Amino acid sequence: MTSVQRSQTRRATLTREERKAAGKALRDTVSRRSHATWKAPARRQDPVDVLIRSSTGRLPQLVPIRYGRMMQSPFAFYRGAAAIMAADLARTPASGIRVQACGDCHLMNFGGAATPERHIVFDISDFDETLPAPWEWDLKRLAASVVIAGYNNRFKKADVRDAAASCVRSYRDRMAAYAEMRVLERWYERIDAQDLIALIESRQWKKRIQKQIAKESTRSVVEDDFPKLTDVENGKVRIKDNPPLIFHQAAQHAAEHRRVITEAFRRYRATLADDRKALMDHYEIKDVAAKVVGVGSVGTRCGILLMMAGEDDPLFLQVKEARPSVLEPFAGKSVYTNHGQRVVAGQKLMQAASDMFLGWTEEGGRHFYLRQLRDIKIQPAVEVFEARAMTRYVEWCGWALARAHAKSGDAAMISGYLGNSSRFDDAIAGFALAYADQNERDHRALLKAIRAGRITVRRE
Secondary structure, eight states: OHHHHHHHHHTTTTEEEHHHHHHHGGGSOOOOGGGGOOOOOOOOOOOOHHHHHHHHTSSSHHHHHHHHHTTTTTHHHTTHHHHHHHHHHHHHHOOSSSEEOOSOGGGGGHHHHHHOOOOOOEEOOOOOOEEEEHHHHHHHHHHHHHHHHHTTTTTOOHHHHHHHHHHHHHHHHHHHHHSSSSSHHHHHHOOBBHHHHOOOOOOOHHHHHHHHHHHHOOOOOIIIHHHHHHHETTTTTEEETTTTTTOOOOOOOOHHHHHHHHHHHHHHHHHOHHHHHHHHEEEEEEEEEHHHHHHHBBBOOEEEEEEEETOOOOEEEEEEEOOOOHHHHOOOOOSSHHHHHHHHHHHHHHEEEEEEEEEEEEEEETTEEEEEEOEEEEEEOOOGOOHHHHHHHHHHHHHHHHHHHHHSOOOHHHHHHOOOOSHHHHHHHHHHHHHHHHHHHHHHHHHHHHTTTOOOOOOO
């Protein structure tokens, strides 16, 4: 039983009002104002050392690409620096209430996606670091990303502070609403993309998002992905090489390589529900290739699996290595021995609706999870937002995070702690400003390490 499950069992004996009161009482121990500051401790770890350690076990030829992406800006650096911030967050005040945390909660890890019923919903999209942990850690990382993204877009300090406070206010308001809902109501709750679009005041931004949704909704694997990602070689369909981002691993013994892939896939299939197994049995593995993804994941073993049910019936699965969460040294080890299972379980617990191909496997002592590649995904262009659009978007992110935390955590206790005033909003906005400055210093430290030859980079 996880710590979150144990807390669920305890709170079942208390009324909603008693849980709210218990949350409010926690302010006597950890005041809301105590969250407002960040100051690096005297013995804070060298951020470059943390990055180097986090690259241990990654594919060495890809690690320079990771650093090359992180060096581009403080915002790009932040996306790859979850391990650095995890250590910092562990030193900040926390109320003691735990939830299933995302672990890498920043603006680029939210977006639109299709449910298995093909409805477009807005939700968190990345769970590589998910683990039960204090709810404040996710919210602080999200708020800091708001400030860093705002600075990246050259917003004024007052505007980025207001945006961060708006994000936290949205979280607080939505958590209060979820605290009043019955449990099943919270679990059925989805943030429909069309409902969000209706809230947009800017006609231009509304039109842009509607166009993006329409484009993604009409995109198909057969017409879009299959021609771009594959070619035919010696009469056999295969994934196209596009080094250094997509490439085939050298396999000295083709038969052994095939056996390893087949066995790992067999383990993955065993993790699926019976109806998904029946669906998967229509397909046959045709090819597998490595693929470089994201920022924080660069260097881990990720790939594309090409499946075919017929000559014009392809399916692409994404395979991602799952390593221990960056939160583990500070929040405790996962109850799952396979980190792929940790990711899948956390994702299903936090999301309103998850990819129906989610499953996990193991190969050579390494853990992996699988999901559909390039299903309908809508990633807002945060880097071109003007201030008003940014504020609206971060309010959506705060809403989605509150919904995710309310599923696994005690919404009434969290809401009781947050209260009805803006005191907590202002405190986290203050923390976000201070941590954005820390992130900029850490980014400069990376650039200095690159100039000194301590870090090798590869530009794409």
